[in-house]
Amino acid sequence: MIEGVAFYILSTVAVLGALLAVSRRNLVHGVFALLLFFAALSGLFVMLMADYVAAVQVLVYVGAVGILQLFAIMLTEHVTGDDLRRLGARGWFWGLMLAVALPVVLLLPPLLNGEPPVPPAAPQSTARQLGSQLMEHYVVPLEVLALLLTGALIGAVAVAHGPEKDPPGKDRPA
Amino acid sequence: MIDWINNAIAGLSAQEQFALFGLLKILVAVFAIVLPLVAYSVVAERRISAWIQDRVGPNRVGIPFTNVRVWGLGQPLADGVKVLLKEDFTPAHVRTAYFWLAPMVAMVPALLTLAVIPFGSVLGAQPMVMADLNVGILYTFGITSLSVYGIVLAGYASNSKYPLLGGIRASAQMISYEIAMGLSVIPVFLLVGDLNLGQVIAYQAGGAWLVFKQPLAFAIFLIAAFAETNRLPFDMAESESELVGGYHTEYSSMKFALFFLGEYAAMVAVSAMMVVLFFGGWTLPVAGLNQPATSLGVGVLQIAVFLAKVIVLMAVFIWVRWMLPRFRYDQLMQLGWKRLVPLALANIVATAAVLFWQSTKS
Amino acid sequence: MNVMLYSMEIAMVLSGLGILMLDLGTPARGKRDLGYLAAFLMSLLLLQSVFMPEVQDGFSLLSSGHSITEGPGYKLDAFARYFKHLFLLAAILVLLMAVDFAGTLRARLAEFFALVLFALTGMSAAASATNFITLFVSIELITVSFYVLTSFQRGQMRSLEAGVKYLILGAAASAVLVYGIALVYGATGSMEFAALGKACPSAEHDHLLRLGLLLVIAGLGFKIAAFPFQIWVPDVYQGAPAPVTAFLAVGSKAAGFALLMRLCHHLRPDLRELTLTVLAALAGATILYGSLCALRQRNLKRLFGYAGIASAGYLLLGLLALNAQPGASPSGAQGCHAMMFYLAGYLIAVMAAFTVLCHLDGEDEDLSVLAGLHARSPLLATVLTLSVVSMAGLPPLMGFLGKFLLLQSAFEVLSPHPAQLWLMVVALGGVVISLYYYFGILRAIYWGGGISPGRPAGESEAITVPPLARLLLIACGLILLWVGIFPQALLEWLGDAVALFR
Numbered sequence A: 001m002i003e004g005v006a007f008y009i010l011s012t013v014a015v016l017g018a019l020l021a022v023s024r025r026n027l028v029h030g031v032f033a034l035l036l037f038f039a040a041l042s043g044l045f046v047m048l049m050a051d052y053v054a055a056v057q058v059l060v061y062v063g064a065v066g067i068l069q070l071f072a073i074m075l076t077e078h079v080t081g082d083d084l085r086r087l088g089a090r091g092w093f094w095g096l097m098l099a100v101a102l103p104v105v106l107l108l109p110p111l112l113n114g115e116p117p118v119p120p121a122a123p124q125s126t127a128r129q130l131g132s133q134l135m136e137h138y139v140v141p142l143e144v145l146a147l148l149l150t151g152a153l154i155g156a157v158a159v160a161h162g163p164e165k166d167p168p169g170k171d172r173p174a
Numbered sequence B: 001m002i003d004w005i006n007n008a009i010a011g012l013s014a015q016e017q018f019a020l021f022g023l024l025k026i027l028v029a030v031f032a033i034v035l036p037l038v039a040y041s042v043v044a045e046r047r048i049s050a051w052i053q054d055r056v057g058p059n060r061v062g063i064p065f066t067n068v069r070v071w072g073l074g075q076p077l078a079d080g081v082k083v084l085l086k087e088d089f090t091p092a093h094v095r096t097a098y099f100w101l102a103p104m105v106a107m108v109p110a111l112l113t114l115a116v117i118p119f120g121s122v123l124g125a126q127p128m129v130m131a132d133l134n135v136g137i138l139y140t141f142g143i144t145s146l147s148v149y150g151i152v153l154a155g156y157a158s159n160s161k162y163p164l165l166g167g168i169r170a171s172a173q174m175i176s177y178e179i180a181m182g183l184s185v186i187p188v189f190l191l192v193g194d195l196n197l198g199q200v201i202a203y204q205a206g207g208a209w210l211v212f213k214q215p216l217a218f219a220i221f222l223i224a225a226f227a228e229t230n231r232l233p234f235d236m237a238e239s240e241s242e243l244v245g246g247y248h249t250e251y252s253s254m255k256f257a258l259f260f261l262g263e264y265a266a267m268v269a270v271s272a273m274m275v276v277l278f279f280g281g282w283t284l285p286v287a288g289l290n291q292p293a294t295s296l297g298v299g300v301l302q303i304a305v306f307l308a309k310v311i312v313l314m315a316v317f318i319w320v321r322w323m324l325p326r327f328r329y330d331q332l333m334q335l336g337w338k339r340l341v342p343l344a345l346a347n348i349v350a351t352a353a354v355l356f357w358q359s360t361k362s
Numbered sequence C: 001m002n003v004m005l006y007s008m009e010i011a012m013v014l015s016g017l018g019i020l021m022l023d024l025g026t027p028a029r030g031k032r033d034l035g036y037l038a039a040f041l042m043s044l045l046l047l048q049s050v051f052m053p054e055v056q057d058g059f060s061l062l063s064s065g066h067s068i069t070e071g072p073g074y075k076l077d078a079f080a081r082y083f084k085h086l087f088l089l090a091a092i093l094v095l096l097m098a099v100d101f102a103g104t105l106r107a108r109l110a111e112f113f114a115l116v117l118f119a120l121t122g123m124s125a126a127a128s129a130t131n132f133i134t135l136f137v138s139i140e141l142i143t144v145s146f147y148v149l150t151s152f153q154r155g156q157m158r159s160l161e162a163g164v165k166y167l168i169l170g171a172a173a174s175a176v177l178v179y180g181i182a183l184v185y186g187a188t189g190s191m192e193f194a195a196l197g198k199a200c201p202s203a204e205h206d207h208l209l210r211l212g213l214l215l216v217i218a219g220l221g222f223k224i225a226a227f228p229f230q231i232w233v234p235d236v237y238q239g240a241p242a243p244v245t246a247f248l249a250v251g252s253k254a255a256g257f258a259l260l261m262r263l264c265h266h267l268r269p270d271l272r273e274l275t276l277t278v279l280a281a282l283a284g285a286t287i288l289y290g291s292l293c294a295l296r297q298r299n300l301k302r303l304f305g306y307a308g309i310a311s312a313g314y315l316l317l318g319l320l321a322l323n324a325q326p327g328a329s330p331s332g333a334q335g336c337h338a339m340m341f342y343l344a345g346y347l348i349a350v351m352a353a354f355t356v357l358c359h360l361d362g363e364d365e366d367l368s369v370l371a372g373l374h375a376r377s378p379l380l381a382t383v384l385t386l387s388v389v390s391m392a393g394l395p396p397l398m399g400f401l402g403k404f405l406l407l408q409s410a411f412e413v414l415s416p417h418p419a420q421l422w423l424m425v426v427a428l429g430g431v432v433i434s435l436y437y438y439f440g441i442l443r444a445i446y447w448g449g450g451i452s453p454g455r456p457a458g459e460s461e462a463i464t465v466p467p468l469a470r471l472l473l474i475a476c477g478l479i480l481l482w483v484g485i486f487p488q489a490l491l492e493w494l495g496d497a498v499a500l501f502r
Helices: A002-023 A027-047 A051-074 A092-113 A127-136 A139-161 B002-010 B014-052 B075-085 B096-116 B136-158 B161-192 B197-205 B215-228 B253-278 B296-323 B329-361 C003-025 C028-051 C054-064 C078-105 C109-128 C132-150 C157-188 C193-197 C203-224 C233-239 C242-265 C269-294 C300-322 C332-359 C378-392 C398-414 C420-450 C467-485 C488-501
Strands: none
Touching: A002 A027, A027 A051, A051 B136, A051 B161, A092 C203, A127 A139, A139 C003, A139 C109, A139 C132, B014 B075, B014 B096, B014 B253, B014 B296, B075 B253, B096 B136, B096 B253, B136 B161, B136 B197, B136 B253, B161 B197, B161 B215, B161 B253, B161 B329, B197 B253, B215 B253, B215 B329, B253 B296, C003 C028, C003 C109, C028 C078, C028 C109, C078 C109, C078 C242, C078 C332, C078 C467, C078 C488, C109 C132, C109 C242, C132 C157, C132 C203, C132 C242, C157 C193, C157 C203, C157 C233, C193 C242, C203 C242, C203 C269, C203 C300, C233 C242, C233 C300, C242 C300, C242 C332, C242 C488, C269 C300, C269 C398, C269 C420, C300 C332, C300 C398, C300 C420, C332 C378, C332 C398, C332 C467, C332 C488, C378 C398, C378 C420, C378 C467, C398 C420, C398 C467
């Protein structure tokens, strides 16, 4: 009972946060809405008994990703757009249709059958098990991810700094 | 009386007992321990700084409405009254909602962190920890990482240049040092083999404290803790000589006081974490204090041991603040990224190598 | 766990990191040489892998007593090796191209070379992926490297624009892909491709699996630039530096196809029916879209972009054969054979064409820069002609046989299917249309005097091509001709690689 209520509250917060995050013109508001979404998601992970994932969600997304986004936004000019003007996205109707169609298609068979699918038993995953899986079975993907992050970091620096000798203003006109 | 209480408790279901004692622990820990500790750490800060600078410091305020001076221990009351009575001024140009939100966000994470800290063994049948999480340390790091939002929010909400600069600095600084901090404790968990803080204490009760086994980890953690709590020598977010007051330039009255208290509460939280991780938590290797308490008296004594350790570490915080000058911003970043992070990584690799060597030997 | 199994990827990563390290001590003038170094190292790796594959086996024999070709989520079979060789070859050519292109690139070269190697690592891992985790991380490694490489020409607005477009659309595609993977995992409870061959516990699970599979195909469709997911292609191809465009056109696409091939290979019979229909529709639409849009293009890179979309459509035809019911007369091997042969030809042709592009002096790659090329540099004109004719699929060049095999395999697979007729009409129509736009390029080379009013044909000075590039161009042209006329050797070699799909 309590779990059901908690689930609906968290889900509502998550959906609202996500909607706000994509619809705000003011980027700072958008980031805070996104943080709300991340936090609600972490709550949903707790409800799934995945406490490790929930803690990492808070640590990485709420704690680090959000603050980095804020940091980047605050370094730009014109931090605040006016929230009143709607984001003019063409084709929003089709996007909305797609977004509605996906859950409908997903839920169609159980709805037709009239019985909800049985959720599988939650695996008792501890941090230790996750760690040994990552370090043994999934070690190659882990290393590939490490390389990905290295590459992204190097690339970001290389693109942000530009060419070594010429000052940025002296590039040829585009 | 005690019988009556026992009977009343026995009449409750396990769930009700959990709720009752949980609430009790929260109330006692926050209002009887942490908040007084925070308040008196402010006095301690002022007295110790005065002592270091060869001044007298606040030694007058005693018990209110009497002439009794108890070494100035009434000071927090006077400070509190003063702060409450000041005009709560909200400048016209601020973003009001965020402006109100920021001080709360600054205060709350520090208190939340304490939820998983085991501050004693047991009292009666109750374990002296509010939430015994299996991923306790991750939880503390996650919550600690939220504390920067208070500062960033304040900087953004104030809508003027010094607070914004303070907020930007704080976000960069705290993200950087969080990495060093997180990396520095990994060797601890390699040794302990568990993320639960209770297990960390049990491990230390069985042998030497981790500060002796992992001195480098402790040193990195301590330095990162100064940065995480925005204390000198790393108080770049405030740095009153260049940014006026940094993120709290526009704040006054109780909102300012919340930032102020938040800083000390964060100090308490970080000290408590260090005590648990490196100084054996509530244990003391004398007179059987290493084992969970069997009587109420020993239980209380162990809580006292824990508090004593926390107070010593907080004294270190205060001492360092008044001994060292402020770093320059680039020096701060250099230290974080080019010294502490590689050192912490090297420490992880070295610890893992030693453990691997030991496991192959046996 | 056997480290030697991953020796190729490890060598690539170490070379990349080594170049970054060497960069610290290299004076600005010597940075180009790092590109030569990278290309040299990769050539060594390629030679070792082609001629002495037993070196890796030898080490694993030494360490574990038996030859290991499989790790968790990773398989080093002849199929994977073939694709790794293709990727290595592409990377070597791209690196050498980038060295010549350095003057125009005006960016940090060492990082550029390192990122090319990182992308290569991702492709190489993708060729070996046998579970969804490896699939996803290798795809992401490729894509993230390309986000950066695309926007590397920072001074140019168009390059930045291309990078941003690729980033946003790529992120959306990754989201679709990972959502699909999650649904498949939810249905099968396993990350392995092999689980796709087993029956699901219930009808609802099966429903999830089908939906997940469609989303995965959509996500990979972005990589290979199949029809509804191709929007990014023209702008990104145009904006990215020429070597990057070439790598994107060949490497990224081949990696997507390698993954799709492995994926389809494991499908259950009833799932094959589903994917057959979907892929047939995708193939038809892709060929049609690419061909028609290429018709009116005057920008060379955009033209190659649309032509690339069309060739992705032809490659999808080969994938159809892989989805034939097991035991059907044209086995999956035939389609696979055709795809791999086509990809090899496509690689050489695209690399040759883009190497030529790098040596043209025009800023905007308009068709008019080709005017009078036969007089200014007969070599460039000849090689470009060869590669374009090969892409158009005319005999006796390599591209002809590839396209022919693809069409043949698809035709045989589809023979009982009602969609067969119109798909064949579309495919053959695409071939005919392609003749028109490819010959537009030839016309610009040889008879293109009047196209640009400002520059009369043949009046510009001759283009000098550095010796190494000249050698490479000649080699590419000769390979296109030689393999086109005597395809037996390559086809036999491929026989090994497709044994998996028999």
